[in-house]
Amino acid sequence: MNNKNFNYIDLFAGAGGLSEGFKRSGFEAIAHVEMDKAACYTLKTRIAYYHLKENNRIKDYIAYLEGKITREELYSLIPSKILDTVINLPIGLENNETIFSKLDKHSSGREIDLIVGGPPCQAYSLAGRSRSKDKMVADPRNYLFLQYANYLQKYNPKMFVFENVLGLKSANEGRYFKTMVTLFSNLGYEIADFILEADKHGVLQKRKRIILIGHKRHLKLNVPDFESFEIKAKVSDIFADLPSLNAGEGVNKYASYKCDGNPYVYDAKLRNGIEVLTQHVCRPNTKQDKEIYKIAVELWLNKNERLQYDNLPDNLKTHKNRTTFCDRFKVVAPELESSQTVVAHIAKDGHYYIHPDIHQNRSISVREAARLQSFPDDFYFEGVKEGTSRTAAFKQIGNAVPPLMAERIAIYIKRLLQA
Template identity: 60%
Template sequence: MRYIDLFAGAGGLSEGFRRAGLEPIAHVEADAAACFTLKTRLAYYYLSENEKMDIYIQYLKGEITRDQLYSFVPPHILKSVINIPIGVKTNQTIFQIIDSINGGKDIDVIIGGPPCQAYSVIGRSRDEDGMQGDPRNYLYVQYGIFLKRYNPRMFVFENVVGLLSAESGKYFRNIQRYFGALGYVVEPIIVNTNKFGVLQNRKRIIIIGWHKDLDISIGELADNGNPEHKVCDIFQDLPELQAGEGIDKYSTYSTSDVTDYLRIAKIRNGINILTQHVARPHTDQDKEIYRIAVEKWKRNEERLDYNDLPERLKTHKNRNSFLDRFKVVAANLPYSQTVAAHIAKDGHYYIHPDIEQNRSISVREAARLQTFPDDYYFEGAKEGRIRTSAYRQIGNAVPPLMMEKIARQLTGFIK
């Protein structure tokens, strides 16, 4: 089956659907850095399927440039990543590119998750107008235009749970009516990634739509996860880092032993080259706070309340909300806190549990919490300027492991 990925980001949704056996026709994404990530992932699949993985490995080692990597990939594959924002002025251009690639064949599924800030509870609370009038509130209309154009049998629309409550449910009701008028039965399902084997507490809404003439009944989407695993399973084979340390390309693992979880989640999958295990630098003050947070957790499994810090360490004026802004990624729990795009701004909410390393989690550790495999390389708009962009892409992404399991369940209905 064939699919189009809208608002594709770094490709978490697409990775899941591809693993489930579907064929990507196009990825549409406005962010240039994410588009390079998508192209690099397409290069990985092409080279893997054509027994040329030595070329991809050369790239992960830093022996060839990004342009050199892409030169080994047929142009039409790279062309399928469309770096154009979706909108009234650009949709016809996007259609022309997709149609030139697809050759008039059927599209079975459209997937995608429009930017969620306008629907998120936190986003609305931080905006003085509650995100009213934000054009991102209506990107579902653009999504619908693609449904009308390609008439897929099913669509998967991923977003934050706050979509159900935004404007007292007005936006969701509008979405339901709009997609219904296009000929689809629409069913929202709230999922938590920790029910799919992802070591992360991350609630999302998956809106499933299917042609009204299909006899489908979708119940709960879950597989009960892997409750015997702990967050420590993602850290054990990674070399220790201090704040500001790490190598973007061609590092090595600290041990050849691979935990069961890393194997089950397909995080370690054969390429023994570690990339992007890079930690951001921190001030002495931040590191002192991190140490207090880790000691508090190790001593009593107690979270740090910002107001409990010594006065000399309190620099934030807001003392009434976000009091858990410094939080340890606890190694002994079955799942971590939600990895969000804010990790690109600072690491305070993602403190590494090892007090001797005294830092926030690395790019690779964040990617692992999202279940991206270690051979998944996150690009920047320019080579060599990657860390912040990678964190942002990872925080905005959908965990591939969850989406693979959901895709297998959903596509079984329309085969």
Template identity: 55%
Template sequence: MKKLNFIDLFAGASGMSEGFVKAGYIPVAHIEMNEEACYTIKTRAAYHYLKSKKKLNLYYSYIKKEITREEFYKNFPDEILNAVINIEIDDNSIKDIFKKINPQNQEIDLIIGGPPCQAYSLLGRHQDNIENDPRNKLYIQYGRFLKQYSPRAFVFENVPGLLSANKGQHFKNLKAYFRKLGYEVYHDTLDASDYGVVQARKRIIIVGWKKEADFGFPDFVKTKKKYTVNDAFEDLPELKPGEGYQFINYKNKKNSYLEKFELRNGIDFVTQHISRPHNERDLAIYKTAIQKWNNQAIRLRYPDLPEELKTHKNESSFIDRYKVVNGSGSSHTVVAHIAKDGHYYIHPDEEQCRSISVREAARLQSFPDDFYFEGSRSAAFKQIGNAVPPLMAYAIAKKMKELLWQI
């Protein structure tokens, strides 16, 4: 059977694309407005190209910083790197984007992606201008790609707040618009922890089918066993606050979780195991939070801190801003705010007493260890927090492939 292809819109760091590539799809183009995320996508595209050529040693040299990015990129055909389009999708740019996507007259099987979701988040919904936020209408731009390329199906991802934004009217408008374009539209709320991700992360998945090939909402196969954050962190070397390694050997052999879901997939070192520094007050708060959670399963509330550790008098807002990742279960949802500070993602090991590293955040999102994030530490955290977990995307991709091959 021929390999299915796709276009990834609002691609971010290509977490969703990673799941589809793993399932055997071929990316035609990625469109993303953030420059650092685009470099991440290019580097990952280079990885997949080198893997197909059995020349991954070149990739390993790059992520170890033995060669520069410029030297690394010189090894790839233009079509590999040019398929990543660094531009914001809007009324002014969309025609130019269509010109840059050249599918060589081939049909596009699938369009995937999810517009920026901050406007639909619980925080975003408190904004007074939500109805005027241009991000609310990005589904229209998504639809223009459906109209231009007429794929057999699409997969649209977003936060649960999409369903209730503007009292549900935005979602009604979205469904009506996609149906007008010729698609039967279905949706459900998925939790990433059902697909091998050690994180409680709920997302709305909208699936659209051309009306002549309507399969309804697919039954995505869930994993039978739940794994824990400790399973995901077990082999990573201990770090002190502010300590980090561009690359370092694993602490021990891979366990069943890392092997089953291929997070450790062939290399004998881990990259970007880098933690942020913390001041003495934060470290004292972290220690208190870790002890409360590990010993009593109680979350630290800001008003409960000793007076000498408090930094402000507001004890009614953001009282849970210090949160320990649950080592013996699933993590709470990783979001882009992790780029600002680590207070909401404290490592569960009291001996380490710090916020999680870049690689640990990537593990919580189910990125494989050979996935490299371009840019600064903060840029990497932001890309990870905004991403679709690749393992959840992989479960979606496999089932979609099974159905698309029936058309």
């Protein structure tokens, strides 16, 4: 195939972590389809970033990060036909025809090279099943892969990338996974599945995901295994240049860095030229939370041990559940090469993501969570309304594909398409 800029459609796009990797690698987004309204604003803001950057108007985007212009004013600088490529609808039988119509308009008759995306993972995740009385068997999200298949059938892309949690392989005793592979195969695709570990692709986080890559049989591609891509660093590297905060503190737009960054934040493209720090804000914590956080940090720093809930003083134990999730309070250990997995539950509380500095005594900020996921600092997470929305930002970050890992996937796919 030729060396053109390949295009893609992003389904179940979320905040655009997967898309960020493909965009960086030279792919052109036809459209993003996402049901969450806040995430759609985030996608539009990122589209605005790329449009302004590519047209030598990055100062306009910086003005937004600095709070000098509103979101509405930022969007007014972008052609509406570009912003309209973000389609805020749930994928499913009720909306598919409408989405198809919009995709047809944005593709302008072009052949689609690639479809990427992964349905919401809660129905397949081990944590989700452990909390559910019926093990999530009745959850309709189990069958969203059927909708993904509808888009493969409609647009017949050369390749697709389907991303999800490891629990996909074991959910319903593996039946969903087997059905999925058979369905995609019946649509004319050769399927290869991989387990990718984020910390082997430059991300300072333990995060395993299953990746299905499909290509049309007539392409007869040789699909090799992924090569690791490690950037030597410690988790402390993501904290070092950020200002100290106490619980409940921070500035949404904008703050200054405490100092120059270490090599990792530049190598991983977290700091990439726009020296405007945003969303370094953290949630307030109760007096009880902060007492527990101090115990957890001291235990880790002094004994290298994780806090078990039952070992807390009785006056700090308020949960009736003492048999599961006993490690619900966990420090983000600075001296390790990867943190615990950042998940969407961080939107509900930060107990599993305690900052390692006992003097700050808080859970991690939005920006720190984004850095653990390898999002660049110029990536702005929106709420439905303009302004600070920690909950919406944390949810989007926890649900996302780390952009650095996505970029490795995109480079891999591009090589196959160019073969």
